[in-house]
Amino acid sequence: MRSEDLTTRARIRDAAVRCFGRGGFRVGVRVVAKEAGVSPGLVLHHFGSKQGLREACDAHVLGVIREHKREAVGGAGAQALLMALASLDRFAPLVAYVLRSLQEGGSLARAFVDHLVEDTEAYLAEGVAAGTLRPSRDEAARARYLTHMGIGTLMVDLTLDPPEDPDDATAFLTRFYERTALPVLELFTDGLMTDRSMLDAYLLYVGDPPAEGTDADPPAA
Amino acid sequence: MRSEDLTTRARIRDAAVRCFGRGGFRVGVRVVAKEAGVSPGLVLHHFGSKQGLREACDAHVLGVIREHKREAVGGAGAQALLMALASLDRFAPLVAYVLRSLQEGGSLARAFVDHLVEDTEAYLAEGVAAGTLRPSRDEAARARYLTHMGIGTLMVDLTLDPPEDPDDATAFLTRFYERTALPVLELFTDGLMTDRSMLDAYLLYVGDPPAEGTDADPPAA
DNA sequence: CAACACCCTAAACACTCGTTCAACCCCGCA
DNA sequence: TGCGGGGTTGAACGAGTGTTTAGGGTGTTG
Numbered sequence: 001m002r003s004e005d006l007t008t009r010a011r012i013r014d015a016a017v018r019c020f021g022r023g024g025f026r027v028g029v030r031v032v033a034k035e036a037g038v039s040p041g042l043v044l045h046h047f048g049s050k051q052g053l054r055e056a057c058d059a060h061v062l063g064v065i066r067e068h069k070r071e072a073v074g075g076a077g078a079q080a081l082l083m084a085l086a087s088l089d090r091f092a093p094l095v096a097y098v099l100r101s102l103q104e105g106g107s108l109a110r111a112f113v114d115h116l117v118e119d120t121e122a123y124l125a126e127g128v129a130a131g132t133l134r135p136s137r138d139e140a141a142r143a144r145y146l147t148h149m150g151i152g153t154l155m156v157d158l159t160l161d162p163p164e165d166p167d168d169a170t171a172f173l174t175r176f177y178e179r180t181a182l183p184v185l186e187l188f189t190d191g192l193m194t195d196r197s198m199l200d201a202y203l204l205y206v207g208d209p210p211a212e213g214t215d216a217d218p219p220a221a
Numbered sequence: 222m223r224s225e226d227l228t229t230r231a232r233i234r235d236a237a238v239r240c241f242g243r244g245g246f247r248v249g250v251r252v253v254a255k256e257a258g259v260s261p262g263l264v265l266h267h268f269g270s271k272q273g274l275r276e277a278c279d280a281h282v283l284g285v286i287r288e289h290k291r292e293a294v295g296g297a298g299a300q301a302l303l304m305a306l307a308s309l310d311r312f313a314p315l316v317a318y319v320l321r322s323l324q325e326g327g328s329l330a331r332a333f334v335d336h337l338v339e340d341t342e343a344y345l346a347e348g349v350a351a352g353t354l355r356p357s358r359d360e361a362a363r364a365r366y367l368t369h370m371g372i373g374t375l376m377v378d379l380t381l382d383p384p385e386d387p388d389d390a391t392a393f394l395t396r397f398y399e400r401t402a403l404p405v406l407e408l409f410t411d412g413l414m415t416d417r418s419m420l421d422a423y424l425l426y427v428g429d430p431p432a433e434g435t436d437a438d439p440p441a442a
Numbered sequence: 443c444a445a446c447a448c449c450c451t452a453a454a455c456a457c458t459c460g461t462t463c464a465a466c467c468c469c470g471c472a
Numbered sequence: 473t474g475c476g477g478g479g480t481t482g483a484a485c486g487a488g489t490g491t492t493t494a495g496g497g498t499g500t501t502g
Contacts, residue, residue: 008479028459039481041462046479050460103324105380113381134411138403145374145404146413148381152373153366159326160334160369182359182427183366185420190355191412192367199406206403229449249489260451265491267449 009046012036014093016043017057021096022166025054025104058101058108061094065112077123078116078150079177086169095169102155117147137203153180230267233257235314237264238278242317243387246275246325279322279329282315286333300371302337304394316390323376338368358424374401 006014015036019027029050033040047053065085086095101108121143127133136142154176163172227235236257240248250271254261268274286306303319306312322329342364348354357363375397384393 029461030459040460041482042480044461102377102380105383110381113377132415133413134407134415136404136407141400142404142407145401146408148377149370149374152375152377153370154373155376156323156334156369156373159323160331162326179362180366181423183357183363185423186355186357186363187367187408188413189417189420192354192409194353194355196410199410202402202406250491251489261490262452262492263450271490 008036008038008042012038012043012046013053013056013060016053017061017097018093020054020057021093021100024100029053054106057097058106058111061097061101062108062111064091064094065098066115077120078147079154079173081116081119082154082169083173083177086173089170092167092169095173096166099155099158099169102151103159113147113151116151117144120147229257229259229263233259233264233267234274234277234281237274238282238318239314241275241278242314242321245321250274275327278318279327279332282318282322283329283332285312285315286319287336300375300394300398302340303375303390304398310391313388313390316394317387320376320379320390323372324380334368334372337372338365341368 012032016032019032019035023031029043030040032053033043036043043053044050047056068085068091069081082095082098085091098108098112101112121139124133124136124139124143124146128135128139154173157176157179158172165171233253237253240253240256244252250264251261253274254264257264264274265271268277289306289312290302303316306316319329319333322333342360345354345357345360345364345367349356349360375394378397378400379393386392
């Protein structure tokens, strides 16, 4: 911790990120104040209100993630990004904060997810262009769906059996990855169904959708 | 509403289900009491504590769902079940309650999801036996993954832009279904990738997994 | 009729929350 | 030396929470 060379304001903000990441946004101002080593009044003096404190946290976390996304290199996708960030343990509290934010909703969650959807769309487009990924009849919808799906699966695992140590985001993410790697790879390479009847029925039902992009050859079963 | 022919205890319980479904579990005992048309003290008199009230709600909701699952016939899967239940509008508050429960965690959420995982596993086994679904190297893991994935995608949509009318679970579920039908059908019929390299790399890396149950022939590409 | 048991209410209690405020310390500056 | 003035404190306020408790009614029973 290089906490003494920070502004008091920044120290409070970082403490708040830690506290909110650990216990959600219901933790009180007094807890944050104690974590930062200051009095409760000072927190409100610097941020106006608890809402202001949270907004400052949101802005800071989002900024740091945007800034350091390139360090967290590798494939697109929510887990990949969070995993890479959490492995750099100085970012672990930020990851916990993001997970909490995704759990309880709010503007940071929306911004973060929209950001990921963009990345995913670009990543998918690359893959399609390179021939490694199949094209979709609605690329935007697919990108959003895959992103929501990735994050959602993670969130369900998180809420259903929350890790005993809320600080160790890395352990949780690793465990999650181990449990889901095989099914997700199977699904992504071969799909689930053996024929196209359900998809065709749907396409017939909705009257065949935009079909923009490449209306590519359906790969023979 | 046939509310006057119920025990006061049942009336309070149903009011609590509605309130919790609408506003989450943070809504106060006084709100529930007002919704039920009784005094706040009576709520605690009947259920001992707020925790007791919630447990009674959990038990009741789970019981009703178990009981009426056959009415809500059709394919397995979280959305299918919830959708079918919500369409019967007398169950709409229950569905909202379940969604809240999934959002905030708790024993009902766990029970509900475990229940769904079982159903999914049976449903998948049927499909595999009938030849309409591809087998997996770890059927249990796949069933759990697909269930968490389905519910998770739903929850992300729900937390990211919550519906303006928290009572109308049907509208939300319909909209969700429309947005995801195409991507999910595409993914389930053809997968995402054009070759098996990533899956093979993983299988090589983990040294080919348990493969218990049906150590079936990997379907020839 | 008296007495008991039960359903129910209204008020109060104890606590936590976000927020406010008067005062204090300590710094630079004239 | 006196004078701000921002950083900081700790106590207090008011509204919210879950919970407790004393006490009305009301019906049933002896």
